Amino acid sequence: MSALHRALAQIVGERGVVSGHAARTTYESDGITLLAAVPSAVVLPETTEEVSAVLSWAHANEVNVVPRGAGTGLSGGATAIEGGIVLSTARMTRVLNIDAETRTARVQTGVVNIHVSREAASYGLMFAPDPSSQTACTIGGNIAENSGGPHTLKYGVTTNHVLALRAVLPDGEIVDLGHDTGATNGYDLVGLFVGSEGTFGVATEATLRLVPRAEATRTLLGVFDRVRDASESVSAIIAAGIVPAALEMIDRLVIEAVEAAFGIGLPEDAAAVLLIELDGVEAGLDEDAEQIEALCMAHGAREVRRAKNESERSLLWKARKRAFGAMGRISSTYYTHDCVIPRSRLPEILDVIEDISARQNVKIANVFHAGDGNLHPLILFDDDNPEETERALAAGDEVLEACLAVGGALSGEHGIGAEKREWMSRVFTEADLDAMKRVRHAFNPTGRLNPNKVLPSPSPCFDWPKKPRGGG
Amino acid sequence: MLRLRPDVAEPSAAARAKALTLLGRRLGASKVLTDADACERYSSDESEAAPRVPDAVVLAENENDILTALAVAREAEVPLTPRAGGTGRTGGAVPVAGGIVLVVTGMNEIKEIDRRERIAVVQPGVILTDLHAAVEKEGLFYPPDPNSLVGCCLAGNVAENAGGPRAFKYGVTREYVLGLEAMLMGGQRIRAGKRTAKGVTGYDVTATLVGSEGTLGVFGDITLRLIPKPESVMTLMVLFDDVHQSGRCVGEMIAAGLVPRCIELLDSATLQAMRDAGNAINPAAGAMLLIDVDGDERTCEKQAERVAGVCDDVGALEVLVAQDAAQRDRLWAARREMSVAVRRLAKHKLAEDVVVPRRRVPELLDRVYRCAEEQGVRSLTYGHAGDGNLHCNFLWNDDDELPRVDAAIEQLFRDVIDLGGTLTGEHGVGVLKAPYLPLEQSAELIALQRDIKRVFDPQGLLNPGKIFPTSGHGPC
Numbered sequence: 001m002s003a004l005h006r007a008l009a010q011i012v013g014e015r016g017v018v019s020g021h022a023a024r025t026t027y028e029s030d031g032i033t034l035l036a037a038v039p040s041a042v043v044l045p046e047t048t049e050e051v052s053a054v055l056s057w058a059h060a061n062e063v064n065v066v067p068r069g070a071g072t073g074l075s076g077g078a079t080a081i082e083g084g085i086v087l088s089t090a091r092m093t094r095v096l097n098i099d100a101e102t103r104t105a106r107v108q109t110g111v112v113n114i115h116v117s118r119e120a121a122s123y124g125l126m127f128a129p130d131p132s133s134q135t136a137c138t139i140g141g142n143i144a145e146n147s148g149g150p151h152t153l154k155y156g157v158t159t160n161h162v163l164a165l166r167a168v169l170p171d172g173e174i175v176d177l178g179h180d181t182g183a184t185n186g187y188d189l190v191g192l193f194v195g196s197e198g199t200f201g202v203a204t205e206a207t208l209r210l211v212p213r214a215e216a217t218r219t220l221l222g223v224f225d226r227v228r229d230a231s232e233s234v235s236a237i238i239a240a241g242i243v244p245a246a247l248e249m250i251d252r253l254v255i256e257a258v259e260a261a262f263g264i265g266l267p268e269d270a271a272a273v274l275l276i277e278l279d280g281v282e283a284g285l286d287e288d289a290e291q292i293e294a295l296c297m298a299h300g301a302r303e304v305r306r307a308k309n310e311s312e313r314s315l316l317w318k319a320r321k322r323a324f325g326a327m328g329r330i331s332s333t334y335y336t337h338d339c340v341i342p343r344s345r346l347p348e349i350l351d352v353i354e355d356i357s358a359r360q361n362v363k364i365a366n367v368f369h370a371g372d373g374n375l376h377p378l379i380l381f382d383d384d385n386p387e388e389t390e391r392a393l394a395a396g397d398e399v400l401e402a403c404l405a406v407g408g409a410l411s412g413e414h415g416i417g418a419e420k421r422e423w424m425s426r427v428f429t430e431a432d433l434d435a436m437k438r439v440r441h442a443f444n445p446t447g448r449l450n451p452n453k454v455l456p457s458p459s460p461c462f463d464w465p466k467k468p469r470g471g472g
Numbered sequence: 473m474l475r476l477r478p479d480v481a482e483p484s485a486a487a488r489a490k491a492l493t494l495l496g497r498r499l500g501a502s503k504v505l506t507d508a509d510a511c512e513r514y515s516s517d518e519s520e521a522a523p524r525v526p527d528a529v530v531l532a533e534n535e536n537d538i539l540t541a542l543a544v545a546r547e548a549e550v551p552l553t554p555r556a557g558g559t560g561r562t563g564g565a566v567p568v569a570g571g572i573v574l575v576v577t578g579m580n581e582i583k584e585i586d587r588r589e590r591i592a593v594v595q596p597g598v599i600l601t602d603l604h605a606a607v608e609k610e611g612l613f614y615p616p617d618p619n620s621l622v623g624c625c626l627a628g629n630v631a632e633n634a635g636g637p638r639a640f641k642y643g644v645t646r647e648y649v650l651g652l653e654a655m656l657m658g659g660q661r662i663r664a665g666k667r668t669a670k671g672v673t674g675y676d677v678t679a680t681l682v683g684s685e686g687t688l689g690v691f692g693d694i695t696l697r698l699i700p701k702p703e704s705v706m707t708l709m710v711l712f713d714d715v716h717q718s719g720r721c722v723g724e725m726i727a728a729g730l731v732p733r734c735i736e737l738l739d740s741a742t743l744q745a746m747r748d749a750g751n752a753i754n755p756a757a758g759a760m761l762l763i764d765v766d767g768d769e770r771t772c773e774k775q776a777e778r779v780a781g782v783c784d785d786v787g788a789l790e791v792l793v794a795q796d797a798a799q800r801d802r803l804w805a806a807r808r809e810m811s812v813a814v815r816r817l818a819k820h821k822l823a824e825d826v827v828v829p830r831r832r833v834p835e836l837l838d839r840v841y842r843c844a845e846e847q848g849v850r851s852l853t854y855g856h857a858g859d860g861n862l863h864c865n866f867l868w869n870d871d872d873e874l875p876r877v878d879a880a881i882e883q884l885f886r887d888v889i890d891l892g893g894t895l896t897g898e899h900g901v902g903v904l905k906a907p908y909l910p911l912e913q914s915a916e917l918i919a920l921q922r923d924i925k926r927v928f929d930p931q932g933l934l935n936p937g938k939i940f941p942t943s944g945h946g947p948c
């Protein structure tokens with residue numbers, strides 16, 4: 001038994017520490033398997049106080065700590081790239097309270113995303129952010145990455161749905177940020193904490209905003225023979241002032257994979273389909289659906305289908321939400337990219353991606369949140385083939401370049417993590433990055449909580465103010 | 473504590489003189505006002521916060537002017553207080569230690585409205601009502617609508633994270649700020665956030681700046697998210713026996729899954745002030761809700777019907793649905809004129825902006841009435857009942873009433889915290905509430921925020937005396 005194991009077991013008990021090599025290897029990466037590092041131990045606390053004790057111990061002993069939810073992230077955020085221990089929230093899964101009148105839920109952050117909506121369902125409420133990984137990913141991970149999902153087009157991303165947090169700072173201090181009413185008093189520390197990718201502290205409890213489940217929905221499937229027609233339809237829908245609950249594009253390669261995996265009945269000869277969902281009160285919903293159908297047809301849709309019942313609707317959503325998993329049917333490996341473009345540039349950017357695919361001779365599949373311009377190009381390759389892997393990575397870089405060239409953002413919902421650090425100085429000036437470093441320094445002055453994530457390395461010199469926290 | 477200045481050291485005579493010399497040299501007389509009248513004019517906002525008249529007022533015309541003013545403050549070591557429309561209610565734009573007031577109202581261009589991306593880019597001094605008009609002409613909508621909308625500027629809205637009645641459905645300013653430029657005390661010009669609908673690139677510095685009350689940076693261009701303009705709006709005016717009945721009604725509406733655009737509450741004393749100002753209101757009414765619903769025409773009508781149904785079910789005295797735009801305007805005009813009517817009731821009025829969980833609104837009002845009666849202070853309350861965000865007004869004429877007003881305010885804050893509420897919904901902490909922050913927040917939490925303040929402004933020169941309690945300032 002190592003000294004490390006003993007120290008951690010003293011805090012969380014024997015069953016809260018994982019130190020065998022094989023078991024630790026399970027924690028070597030998140031969804032980006034290209035980046036792997038085995039942590040020296042994994043600790044699974046069950047309470048805020050245990051998290052605090054672990055972080056205090058790590059702070060005193062100068063040990064790196066990498067927080068981890070379900071490990072479904074796609075930017076290497078939960079990978080211990082600089083060594084140290086992984087702090088998993090997997091045992092903090094309780095929904096503490098649901099208050100139907102204030103439409104809020106208080107949860108431990110290790111709870112799986114979909115469990116919150118399931119618990120809230122009997123009150124007619126749901127937690128709106130719905131990343132594709134929602135059956136596995138945790139609220140804590142969602143908070144760290146500021147996760148999105150298809151329905152965030154209408155409902156907003158995670159930051160719009162977190163009212164208050166209990167967080168443990170890197171030195172073990174416990175703070176309550178925000179207020180259950182959603183009001184902010186002083187700086188908006190919740191807004192700042194959400195999306196900080198596990199580098200500011202470990203959130204242990206959260207008060208989430210719940211939204212009423214829509215009275216009615218209409219789910220449409222627009223079928224297109226040309227990708228460009230599909231993307232023009234997206235622009236037309238947005239320009240018409242309609243705000244669908246979701247507006248997703250799925251292209252031919254993804255349809256092929258989904259059909260191979262699930263046989264849902266998507267048209268395999270289509271170049272792309274749009275999955276469009278409207279929700280709200282029943283009155284007026286059919287008019288909006290008809291308007292969308294007309295817009296799609298006017299922009300060259302072959303047909304627009306409408307889900308006739310809940311089972312047809314959930315089948316269509318299965319196609320979308322499990323698309324990533326289905327890719328295994330047509331490719332041994334794939335790299336999931338995440339970038340955002342101004343949504344009116346969608347038609348041209350998809351052309352560019354097609355060019356990149358041809359030039360680099362790798363297949364690129366597209367399944368993404370078209371309504372808010374959030375692309376997820378999936379680059380398919382064989383990771384046993386080093387030369388093809390090289391081309392796949394090059395293609396990914398070119399896609400990012402192209403998005404930035406039209407005024408896009410580096411990430412829509414997967415975060416920067418370890419994956420895109422070096423890209424940060426492409427979109428931000430030294431001064432912008434310096435402001436980010438300053439903010440991080442206020443929370444995490446030693447940098448040992450999730451080290452070397454988000455910001456480019458090495459950190460340039462900065463004259464940190466000398467006064468300790470709490471002074472003057 | 474109302475008239476007590478925070479304990480912030482004033483700059484030395486030499487520092488002031490140096491600042492004036494540098495400003496004159498680098499910006500010229502046309503942009504720098506130093507005469508007593510002008511300095512006096514720019515020393516207060518719409519609050520009772522007591523100023524120390526600044527030594528100079530800088531009228532910025534562009535971002536370089538802002539950077540220059542910040543550089544002068546840094547070099548001469550004098551405080552700098554940013555100011556937009558000056559309509560704040562907690563003293564955020566009030567200089568408490570002299571120095572420089574930096575006014576951005578001259579930077580008032582709407583630079584871009586993009587219908588396809590649904591964004592607007594505005595300079596910091598754009599007046600809110602001008603933005604509303606410009607975007608609505610394009611079929612778009614910018615929801616935040618603080619009552620001061622004809623005078624307040626976007627920079628001030630962002631600094632205070634302003635709300636307004638429509639926040640109930642649409643959320644407050646922070647939900648609409650995609651990105652912004654900020655000039656920092658160290659001389660950096662940063663661009664935070666994005667122009668795209670989504671984006672999580674790095675830390676959310678935008679979130680840090682929104683609601684920072686002018687203490688972290690001075691804003692330049694602001695990129696705002698817009699939404700499609702709702703096709704139609706319907707207004708209902710509902711009268712109740714008392715605030716308990718109206719509170720039940722709000723609870724029932726929420727429970728029924730209704731999301732009106734706004735739910736405004738006016739209490740008994742407010743209704744009386746309106747009657748005194750010549751509005752015919754049923755004398756039996758002890759509370760009023762003004763409710764807007766919006767959406768396309770059919771959705772709107774359906775919602776209005778359901779809202780009216782809930783009101784009837786809880787036994788409302790009267791439910792009036794505005795039949796046309798003119799009637800709707802009259803209802804809202806009465807609501808807006810109300811603050812003028814209230815102002816006429818006494819020489820001084822302080823509107824305390826507090827939030828309690830929605831269901832505790834009637835309970836808070838009971839406590840406020842009791843406390844006001846005990847202290848012999850006149851009070852009336854109105855506000856955004858849907859959000860539990862109330863404006864409790866205290867009225868007085870003579871300064872010798874001040875200790876009793878102070879006592880009533882402190883009791884209000886203690887009651888708010890006791891009921892699980894928070895000290896400010898949309899007006900910010902500013903000067904006036906800084907002494908009370910420790911009632912709500914732990915020492916560790918305040919220390920963390922001070923750390924953030926320090927990394928942006930190590931010398932503590934940018935808008936000092938705001939948000940954080942200073943020693944010798946207040947009771948806590």
